[in-house]
Amino acid sequence: MSALQRFGRWLAGPIPVSIVLALLIGACFMLIAGVDPLSGYAAMINGSFGSGPGLSNTLQRAIPIIGIGIAIAIAFRAGVLNLGTEGQAGLGALAGGVVAIYVPGPAALIVPLALVTAVVVGAAWGLIAAVLQNLLGVPILLSTLLLNYPARYFSSWVIRFRLDEPTSDLVASEQLRPDVQLSMLVARDSALADTLRSTFGPTSPITAVLTGVNWSIVVLILVVIAVIFMNRRTRYGFESGLSGQNAEFVRYGGVKPGPLVLRTMALSGGLAGLFGVMLTIGAPNTRLIEGYFVQTNYAWTALLVTLLALYRPIGIVIAGLFFAAIMVGSDAMGRELGLSPQIAAVIQALVIILLAFRVTLPHFRRRRGRDVSDEPPLDEPPIDESPLTAAHTPAPAPVDPAAEPKESER
Template sequence: MSVLHRFGRWLAGPIPISVILALLIGACFMLIAGVDPLSGYAAMLNGSFGTGAGLANTLARAIPIIGIGIAIAVAFRAGVLNLGTEGQAGLGALAGGIVAIYVPGPALLIVPLAFIVAIAVGAAWGLIAAVLQNLLGVPILLSTLLLNYPARYFSSWLIRFHLDEPVSDLVASEQVRPEVQLSMLVPRDSGFAETLRNTFGATSPVTAVLTGVNWSLVILILVVLGAIFVNRRTRYGFESGLSGQNAEFVRYGGVKPGPLVLRTMALSGGLAGLFGFMLVIGAPNTRLIEGSFIQTNYAWTALLVTLLALYRPVGIVIAGVFFAAIMVGSDAMGRELGLSPQIAAVIQALVIILLAFRVALPRFRKRAAPVEDGPPFAQPEPLTDPHLAPSAAAVGSAAPAALPTESKESER
């Protein structure tokens, strides 16, 4: 099968069709709002990819979405429905941020320690749900969803009543020391940044990305490559992939589901805590702000991205950049055309709804297909072996009589 033919089949698949239909329906909403859809989408595209600042903002917005999406995909791929990445990322950000802000010491020691604490706290919060399922039979889908609320309110209480800096206008902690922050790939006040401005221009994509995106981009790339390696080259990746497809088969193969769930939730929660923490110390962010992570809605956007990409790391990267571009572009569209940025949420929701409909429609058609010769349980399985089915007319009532005959012939 040629590459062009496979690409054509993919274009006719559920994902591209769902995206196109969502954009068309979004255009209808723009018409209702009195905005030309072509102008609206042109402003959206230009705001997200057409300028250096827009590209930098899109990548910065995509990093936490993709990272948390990888954390969700690790669990979903193993058949573990982890809906608690919001709480895991929030507590990881809180714990790591406390270490980064309040623990004294050189940055060379504080930064790795803060990362370790954030990952450990996120993993521990995820393990609570795994233990509840293994010991008490509480479904992880339910426990992870409910555990988001104590994580959210505990973080808000701690920041508001114990970490709040009185001199700040925000309900927020003290600032992270500059040496502890994840700086931009190229610090804006460095000589190299000045060279980039003189060579490529101050607003060029190269200059904007290198001086407007912090080192969490490099960490994200390493995590994506690590996820691909684990899925394809490790025993855990093989077992988790099979468990997501057929848990009974894996159980009969000697894999214990309890330890697998523990490992999966620890890994998923740890990754969520890592990317939540990088939102705190990654420049230009400098504080623990009450409710900031909840308001960004990154965890639930990452869930949509994971579902759209079918748990594949490369697909999550593509879908994450796509959703981030919609969010950044809708902000630009709102500034230029006066249209509400909520159109981004409408398009995202439409993509998922249409994708679910497109995937489920063939199954509904198959179930609703009429049976001509009787009920499904009365239909014999077609025999493909020419020895067992010598003619099409023999399939049916003659098939049981053919089986002993074949057995005798084989004994001879």
């Protein structure tokens, strides 16, 4: 099969069809709101990819979505349903941010220390759910979901009552020192930035991306490459992939499920904590703000991205960029046309609903077909014997009425 034929089959698959249907339904909502759908989607595309600042905002917003999506995919691929990345990333952001703000020392030491602290705290919070399942049989799906709430409220309490800066109008901590921030790829006030502006223009994609996206994008690229290598070339990647497909087969092969769950949750929670703290200390953010990570809703958007991409790292990158573009483009559409940016949430939900319907419907039809074919026809009685058995079964001998004893002889 040629590459063009494979691409054509993919276009007819559930993902592209679901996206197109979601955009069509979103166009209906725009018509109801009194907005031309063509103008709305043109503003969305121009606001997300059609300009330098729009592309920069899309990439910056996609980084935590893709990163946390990779963390979720590592767990889901192993059959471990980790729904606690919000809490793991939030506590990692809190711990790493505290280190970056309040621990004295040179930036070359503080920044790596903050990142390592976030990874350790996120992994530890994920391990709680793994230990609960291994020792007490508590399902990880339930424990990780519930552990989001103490993580969320503990972070809010710490920032509000222990770290709050009285001089700020926000419920937030002190400001980060500029040298401990994850700065932009090219500092905006540097000579190189001035050269880029004079050469390419202040709003060109090259200038906007290099001066508007911080170094967390480099970390994300390295993480994606490392996860692809781990899935394809390491023993853990092989075992986790088989465990997600058939846990009993892996158990019979000698792999202990308990340690595998521990490793998976530690890795997933650690990556969530890493991208949580990079969102906190990465420019242009300068403070720990109460409820900031929860309000962004990055963790649950990352879950949708992971489901859409079927746990594949490259697919998560593409889906994360798509969802980030919808979010950024919806903001631009709201500014230009006065339409509510909540249309982005509507389109995202429609994509997932339609994708689930498209994926489930063929399985339902096949199962329904098997059930119907197994039932006997309504107009024929059930047959107990096969034709071969009936052909080899001798017929019963005829009964002679004269041979039967009379009533008097009995």
